[in-house]
Amino acid sequence: MKRKLLLLAAGLSILFQLQAQEDQLVITGNVQLDAQTYREDSIIGAEAAPEKLLSNFYSNFLVSYKNFYGGVRFEGYLNQMQGFLPLNEGVGVPYYFAGFQKDNIDITVGSFYEQFGSGLILRTYEEKTLGYDNAFQGIRIRLNMGYGLTLKAVYGQQRLAQLYVNDRASLVLGKGIVRGIDAELNLNEAIRALNNSSTYITLGASFVSKYEPDNNPVYKLPANVAAGGGRIDVTTGKYSFMAEYTYRAPDPSAAGLDNSNGNVGQNFIYRPGQGFVASASYSTRGLGVYVAAKSIDNMNFRSDRNAKINDLLINFIPDFTRNYTYLIAAMYPYATQLNGEAGYQAAIQYNIPKKTFWGGRYGTDLRFEYSRMFSLMKNPLDSIPLTANSGTEGYEASLIGFGNDLFYQDISLAMERKFNRKVKTLLMVQHLTYDNNILHGAGEYNGVIEAFNVIGDVYYRFTNTKTLRTEVQHMVTEGDKGNWGSLLFEYTLPGWFFIVGDLYNYGNPNVEERVHYYTFAIAYAHGGNRIQVGYGKQREGVVCTGGICRRVPASHGFNISLTSTF
Amino acid sequence: MHRILSFLLALTIIGSCDTVEAPYIEPNSLNCNYDDDAPVRKVLIEDFTGYQCVNCPRATDELKSIVERYPCHVIPVAIHYGFFAEPAFGTEDPDYRTPEGAAIGEYFEVTQALPIGMVNRRAENGNYNLDYEDWAIKLVEQVTASLYADVEILASANFTADSLLEYSIEINDISILNVNMHVVASLLENKVISKQKDGSQTVYDYEHNHMLRAGVMEDPIWGTPANLPFNRNFSYAVPSGVTWNLDNMELLVYVYNSDTKEIIQAEVFHIDGI
Numbered sequence: 001m002k003r004k005l006l007l008l009a010a011g012l013s014i015l016f017q018l019q020a021q022e023d024q025l026v027i028t029g030n031v032q033l034d035a036q037t038y039r040e041d042s043i044i045g046a047e048a049a050p051e052k053l054l055s056n057f058y059s060n061f062l063v064s065y066k067n068f069y070g071g072v073r074f075e076g077y078l079n080q081m082q083g084f085l086p087l088n089e090g091v092g093v094p095y096y097f098a099g100f101q102k103d104n105i106d107i108t109v110g111s112f113y114e115q116f117g118s119g120l121i122l123r124t125y126e127e128k129t130l131g132y133d134n135a136f137q138g139i140r141i142r143l144n145m146g147y148g149l150t151l152k153a154v155y156g157q158q159r160l161a162q163l164y165v166n167d168r169a170s171l172v173l174g175k176g177i178v179r180g181i182d183a184e185l186n187l188n189e190a191i192r193a194l195n196n197s198s199t200y201i202t203l204g205a206s207f208v209s210k211y212e213p214d215n216n217p218v219y220k221l222p223a224n225v226a227a228g229g230g231r232i233d234v235t236t237g238k239y240s241f242m243a244e245y246t247y248r249a250p251d252p253s254a255a256g257l258d259n260s261n262g263n264v265g266q267n268f269i270y271r272p273g274q275g276f277v278a279s280a281s282y283s284t285r286g287l288g289v290y291v292a293a294k295s296i297d298n299m300n301f302r303s304d305r306n307a308k309i310n311d312l313l314i315n316f317i318p319d320f321t322r323n324y325t326y327l328i329a330a331m332y333p334y335a336t337q338l339n340g341e342a343g344y345q346a347a348i349q350y351n352i353p354k355k356t357f358w359g360g361r362y363g364t365d366l367r368f369e370y371s372r373m374f375s376l377m378k379n380p381l382d383s384i385p386l387t388a389n390s391g392t393e394g395y396e397a398s399l400i401g402f403g404n405d406l407f408y409q410d411i412s413l414a415m416e417r418k419f420n421r422k423v424k425t426l427l428m429v430q431h432l433t434y435d436n437n438i439l440h441g442a443g444e445y446n447g448v449i450e451a452f453n454v455i456g457d458v459y460y461r462f463t464n465t466k467t468l469r470t471e472v473q474h475m476v477t478e479g480d481k482g483n484w485g486s487l488l489f490e491y492t493l494p495g496w497f498f499i500v501g502d503l504y505n506y507g508n509p510n511v512e513e514r515v516h517y518y519t520f521a522i523a524y525a526h527g528g529n530r531i532q533v534g535y536g537k538q539r540e541g542v543v544c545t546g547g548i549c550r551r552v553p554a555s556h557g558f559n560i561s562l563t564s565t566f
Numbered sequence: 567m568h569r570i571l572s573f574l575l576a577l578t579i580i581g582s583c584d585t586v587e588a589p590y591i592e593p594n595s596l597n598c599n600y601d602d603d604a605p606v607r608k609v610l611i612e613d614f615t616g617y618q619c620v621n622c623p624r625a626t627d628e629l630k631s632i633v634e635r636y637p638c639h640v641i642p643v644a645i646h647y648g649f650f651a652e653p654a655f656g657t658e659d660p661d662y663r664t665p666e667g668a669a670i671g672e673y674f675e676v677t678q679a680l681p682i683g684m685v686n687r688r689a690e691n692g693n694y695n696l697d698y699e700d701w702a703i704k705l706v707e708q709v710t711a712s713l714y715a716d717v718e719i720l721a722s723a724n725f726t727a728d729s730l731l732e733y734s735i736e737i738n739d740i741s742i743l744n745v746n747m748h749v750v751a752s753l754l755e756n757k758v759i760s761k762q763k764d765g766s767q768t769v770y771d772y773e774h775n776h777m778l779r780a781g782v783m784e785d786p787i788w789g790t791p792a793n794l795p796f797n798r799n800f801s802y803a804v805p806s807g808v809t810w811n812l813d814n815m816e817l818l819v820y821v822y823n824s825d826t827k828e829i830i831q832a833e834v835f836h837i838d839g840i
Contacts, residue, residue, distance in 0.1 A: 209582040226583035385699040390706045
């Protein structure tokens, strides 16, 4: 949660930094290009692309002058790389905005992203690695009312995709109109007695309404659907705590029509949605403890009733699971279940002091992670099966009525230790339980995967400018595609990176599919520019960030990645 | 400035939420009277069943519930099929299986593990078999995607004194579909009171409805090409010796895509008595 808030804050700070440079025209921006060739590989299921080469690219240009600011983003899909949804086409400018900030008011018109609280009823953002972008197109007003009260209001429609309309790549919006207002009150500023308190308390309340005409001849649908929520954030000394509750009025939609994964929800049912999240942390020198819990029921909230997958989501459910970067640890990531889920997460980080027997000369970091996600108990109404309850009030459930279906469980322990000036290591063990049917959808393997992973990471510094990082990873599982092993070397010179890796599915029950997914890559970075060229095989799988996921098809070919900031 | 925010706040709250009270189905949806000139899409649900199948009444109840919830969008058919429909050895239980039902089941690789069904004979990942819990959702999926049908089926039918079924079928292609179509007509019988296993019990006066009795075209399984304009008369002689109650018969007519075999439109018609 904190990480997401930090990211949001970082995004906003770019904007405010621009504005801080008064009386100067400031132009900043960035370019990102990803391209890949696709060749057919029947063993891994990779398909060739008729175009041979596919590419996605983006370029942001931000300007500020005195109290004014603005920006555009060019996006190009020539043609869109495989595995991204929704489909985007052509080269266009689907993101553009202008605004001004003066005194206590900040007004943006055009495209913008916004988040209320933790996002349970409203969050728009973009994550290009997922192909996710639900930006608003409309107007946003932020107002500092004084006395610790900040108001935000948004009014707009959401981005669906960039598509050819009359042979021109155009921004296509969802049909619904979203209106929302958020108030946040910092009690330390509002109440004089708390001005100098070391306990910081912030209260927040949000209200969101969407409008979409009822043109469905089968169901009587509410054209206006409201959602609201309240939250509290308390920080005192080494402790912090936050909690948020949200409620969404009944919003019958087709979001749950694809019930192939068994966790059914909105199949045009007239049931309200509810969500509750809470987290607490304790942090002191050498020790950090974080716990979080959530319970979500029927919280699909989209600006188009027929939208599915990740399209036109107004809200966002925090995932409360660890997003690993190691290839094998990230192989089975958690996908947030908008139709209903409950779960909790705990993380403890402890630094064994240096110059002790266990801590060694430089100290040793230990990190324990536990997360468990499971179903809510849903009881059918009038004996109507959950899969056939369209046009009814759906089912009975409670945010504290937990079901018996375990969706996901992750237990990991990592130890990171620096041995001397040249060698630093990380060792991680992980046990994962993953319901492939619920989290990945109907596919080749519909069972529960139990996996035991061991990951080693050794960093060796030859000189101050030459390093070699070696990753060794291993997964033992009888589920899905069986055991995996991985070995990766990353050699770094000033400005240069050389990567050689192999992911080997040596335990695949199908002997013909025991494939080496090898990778070769060279990257060069200088200043704000980085270019990487690689070649290899990509396995079919799922990639998730913050619980939002995208299916990644198998691929085989060259890839190039270019990023540049200015 | 505060006025702007007050205005936005008021706008948000005023237009915030509509409350919809049950029943949630549109009245038009119940009487099928959306638009007098446009035919609505009707979905054929084929319930493969058998009198010895202990779980089949659950599927039948679900189909009945679906008909009650979506009366203008579903055409139910019960196909007695497979070894669960085979009369038990040494008994004189009636045999409701038909060659047409067997051929359909065989073609679409319908499992003998009943209850099972097909919704418009649409396959997912090459599989036509659908558990009864999925029937409603597949129906809703198809109806909400396309409320109005591309094809209109009109028919009239009557039995003559010598048990001859005379019927006419007219097919109108509303959207000029660019697909090859076939039309099939079959007889269904309602209110057949007979034995049925239901869980651990045997119900001796179970009411079987929408029971497929026979195909009534020259090709009783796959029908005849529906080359437009299609307006033809047919006749069918009820076989002698059958125990059908002609007063409870209906004429099922459906049009399907000749290439994919997926049902495009279906209708069921009352048959005038003798």
